[in-house]
Amino acid sequence: MTSNPPKLSFESRTEWLRGEGRAADVVMSSRVRLARNLAGCPFPHRGTRVHRQASLQLCRRAIIGAQLSPTILWADLHQATPLERLLLVERHLISKHHSKTRPCQGPPGPGPDDPRGVAISLPDERISIMVNEEDHLRIQVIRTGLALGQCWEEIDVVDNRLEAQLPYAYSQRFGYLTACPTNVGTGLRMSVMLHLPGLRLTGDIDRVKRAATDMNLAVRGFYGEGSDAAGDFYQISNQTTLGKTERQVLDELESQIIPKVIEYERVARRTIVTKRLGAIEDQIYRALGILSNARLVSTEEAMQLLSHLRLGAVLGLLKNIDQAVVNHLMLLVQPAHLQKVLGREMDQDQRRSARADLLRSKLAR
Amino acid sequence: MKCDRCDNEATVQEISIRNGARIEIHLCEQCARQAGLAAQTATPLAELLTKYVLATGIGATIPARSMPATECPKCKLSWDEFRRVDRLGCPDCYAAFEGQLGPLLERAHEGGLRHAGKVPARAGRRHAGRSEQDPVADLAQRVAALRKQLEQAVATEQYEKAAGLRDQIRRLEDMSAGPAAGTLPDQ
Numbered sequence: 269m270t271s272n273p274p275k276l277s278f279e280s281r282t283e284w285l286r287g288e289g290r291a292a293d294v295v296m297s298s299r300v301r302l303a304r305n306l307a308g309c310p311f312p313h314r315g316t317r318v319h320r321q322a323s324l325q326l327c328r329r330a331i332i333g334a335q336l337s338p339t340i341l342w343a344d345l346h347q348a349t350p351l352e353r354l355l356l357v358e359r360h361l362i363s364k365h366h367s368k369t370r371p372c373q374g375p376p377g378p379g380p381d382d383p384r385g386v387a388i389s390l391p392d393e394r395i396s397i398m399v400n401e402e403d404h405l406r407i408q409v410i411r412t413g414l415a416l417g418q419c420w421e422e423i424d425v426v427d428n429r430l431e432a433q434l435p436y437a438y439s440q441r442f443g444y445l446t447a448c449p450t451n452v453g454t455g456l457r458m459s460v461m462l463h464l465p466g467l468r469l470t471g472d473i474d475r476v477k478r479a480a481t482d483m484n485l486a487v488r489g490f491y492g493e494g495s496d497a498a499g500d501f502y503q504i505s506n507q508t509t510l511g512k513t514e515r516q517v518l519d520e521l522e523s524q525i526i527p528k529v530i531e532y533e534r535v536a537r538r539t540i541v542t543k544r545l546g547a548i549e550d551q552i553y554r555a556l557g558i559l560s561n562a563r564l565v566s567t568e569e570a571m572q573l574l575s576h577l578r579l580g581a582v583l584g585l586l587k588n589i590d591q592a593v594v595n596h597l598m599l600l601v602q603p604a605h606l607q608k609v610l611g612r613e614m615d616q617d618q619r620r621s622a623r624a625d626l627l628r629s630k631l632a633r
Numbered sequence: 634m635k636c637d638r639c640d641n642e643a644t645v646q647e648i649s650i651r652n653g654a655r656i657e658i659h660l661c662e663q664c665a666r667q668a669g670l671a672a673q674t675a676t677p678l679a680e681l682l683t684k685y686v687l688a689t690g691i692g693a694t695i696p697a698r699s700m701p702a703t704e705c706p707k708c709k710l711s712w713d714e715f716r717r718v719d720r721l722g723c724p725d726c727y728a729a730f731e732g733q734l735g736p737l738l739e740r741a742h743e744g745g746l747r748h749a750g751k752v753p754a755r756a757g758r759r760h761a762g763r764s765e766q767d768p769v770a771d772l773a774q775r776v777a778a779l780r781k782q783l784e785q786a787v788a789t790e791q792y793e794k795a796a797g798l799r800d801q802i803r804r805l806e807d808m809s810a811g812p813a814a815g816t817l818p819d820q
Contacts, residue, residue: 307724310708314722402720424751431753437724438756441731442738443748445724449734450741452727454750484743510738511745 282359283392285599287591289413293582294530296461296501296595299360300419301408302427303446303455305437311447312384312400316374320383320400326434327399328385334429337389346380351613354604360410361396362386395426402447403455405430414530416458416522420514443510451509458517459505460526461490465579466536468500469548476529480504483525490571498568499575499598504529541583552580556589560631564620570601570627589631597630636661705729732777776802 284297305311306326310319328342345353345366353367369382384400398406407430409423437445443453451457467473477487486505490498504526506517540548555576559565565573578594580586599605601623607613610622636643641661660668704711710722712733721727727734739746779802786795 305724310723311721313718313720314708314710427751428754431755435755436753438753439724439727439748440756441747442727443750444753445727447720449721449738452738453742453745453748456750508742508745510742511747511749512743513750516749 281391281393282599283394284360284410284412285592285595286412287595289411289415291527291530292413292591294462294464294533295414295526296463297360297410297412298415298419299408299410299457299459299461300416300423301406301457302423303403303444303451303457304405304407304427304430304434305445305447306404307435307437309404309437312402312404313370313447314373315400317372317381317383318374320372321380323404324383324385324399327397327405327430328387330430330433331387331397331399333433334426336387336395336426336429337392339390341388341390343386343388344380345384345386346382351604351607355608356386356388358599358602358604359393361388361393362398363401363406366398366401366406395422397426397430403451405434414460414522414526416460416518416526420458420518424514450507453510454512454514454517456509456514456517457505458521459488459503460521462502462504462526462529462533463500463575463578464502464529464533465500465575466533466540469540469544470536472532472536473502476532477502480525480529484508485521485525499571499578501575537579537583548579548583549585552576552585556580556586556631559627561628562624565601565624565627566620567601567603567623570623571598574598574601593630597627600626600630634659636664638664701732702729735777 284299287296289295306323309315309323312320312323315323331340332342343352343356345356345362346369348356350367353362356362357364357367366384366386372382382400384398386399387395387397389395394409394411396408396410398408407423407426409419409426411419439445444455446452446455464473464476467476480487484507486503486507488503488505490501490503504521506521508517555573559570559573559577574594574597577586577589578591578598581589581591581594600609603619606619606623606626609626614622634643635641637659639661641663643659644662645660645665647658647660647665702712705722705726706729707725708722710726712730715721715726715730721730735746779798783795783798783802786792786798
């Protein structure tokens with residue numbers, strides 16, 4: 269167990285960035301999360317500083333005692349710098365909500381303003397557990413490719429080990445009790461990050477989004493709730509948590525719905541390659557041209573151009589570029605990563621220049 | 634007929650007997666209100682009866698928890714505040730607002746009303762030996778359904794049926810001596 273500050277590797281050892289696994293041509297990663305709360309304790313948003321400190325301590329001890337991974341990194345987020353917190357958001361290890369300080373109820377007292385933390389399994393970063401987010405515990409397991417079943421099996425074990433030490437808030441009728449009633453019951457969210465450039469190019473993406481919404485699924489962007497679909501990445505996840513078992517949700521998503529979306533995307537890609545090969549090659553090589561030569565690049569532009577590169581790599585049109593490298597670059601071009609890699613704080617203009625330099629150096633022949 | 638006190642049309646008739654003599658007073662609505670003889674606003678018959686039946690018939694035997702709660706007894710979160718912030722205050726809020734949460738959960742979860750998933754090992758041990766269904770929760774659901782029927786019966790002026798339903802609810806309420814549905818373990 270290490271303590272602050274968080275020390276994360278910048279090598280490609282992060283499991284979900286590997287670009288491997290089932291349907292990895294379309295599915296970037298699979299993620300399962302469980303929301304859990306402590307019985308007899310107000311939910312974090314309504315707790316005083318004392319409550320939050322107590323729940324933080326209790327959960328921290330349980331997580332350490334549960335031996336979830338050979339190495340677990342614990343970070344007290346109230347003591348981390350804004351840059352370190354943003355770094356964790358970019359790596360999908362904490363939510364934006366968790367990166368921000370929220371005022372505690374009651375009179376100001378000793379100790380940090382908003383006691384909250386995160387535990388991360390290293391070096392794979394597959395398990396992360398946020399403490400005092402919207403719920404006392406938000407457990408997540410994230411893996412490369414379509415692997416919701418494996419994620420569920422792993423998170424189930426993590427959950428059982430924590431439950432052996434913590435009194436969970438649970439009722440027979442409502443299941444696991446959560447701060448927001450939209451999560452009550454299983455407290456389960458299964459989501460899949462899909463790369464859908466083909467469906468965007470054929471203009472079918474809106475139909476897929478509408479169909480998913482009709483099936484009561486949520487469609488979100490690269491960074492979850494409230495984020496847009498940077499670089500043609502879409503997260504599709506279940507919304508129903510009451511009245512269905514975990515297995516039902518898993519079967520619906522992994523065996524029925526997601527395979528269909530994957531098939532649509534593959535058909536769209538085949539159509540493009542068959543009918544518009546010249547146009548798609550042009551788009552991919554232009555993207556490579558800009559990324560290897562530009563002097564100023566914004567995050568959004570980098571994500572969109574890297575999306576073209578990723579498509580070129582999985583279609584076999586770009587022989588020398590590996591999908592895992594492109595995935596990793598998508599992380600490195602994010603503001604906090606860029607500053608961390610280069611070891612200095614930068615404003616937006618400086619970042620655009622530094623981002624362009626980094627991309628040129630990584631993609632140089 | 635004109636009002637005894639002004640020139641307006643009399644709409645309220647008050648008859649009283651004093652010392653064996655019958656006294657009739659005819660007043661317009663305004664004067665009757667001043668004299669304290671007319672209700673400020675008319676109460677529809679059905680509403681009056683609902684209030685009567687619920688207050689005198691069942692209200693007395695219904696434990697406080699089955700009336701719509703306005704506040705969680707544990708964390709003091711009000712229902713209005715919950716609607717504003719969309720977050721409940723503590724695990725006990727689910728039991729406190731059980732009645733109000735039902736329709737909301739149904740909409741959010743494709744009609745799902747009861748947990749069907751994983752059961753924590755501790756709760757599993759606690760529930761071992763019980764039937765699959767929670768008898769207390771079932772009872773609460775039956776009472777809620779009967780209560781709806783009762784309101785409908787009163788609204789359609791089927792008072793005999795309403796009285797029968799009221800007695801049925803009373804019997805079920807007497808039966809539910811166990812813990813409230815949604816009671817949390819380890820608390």
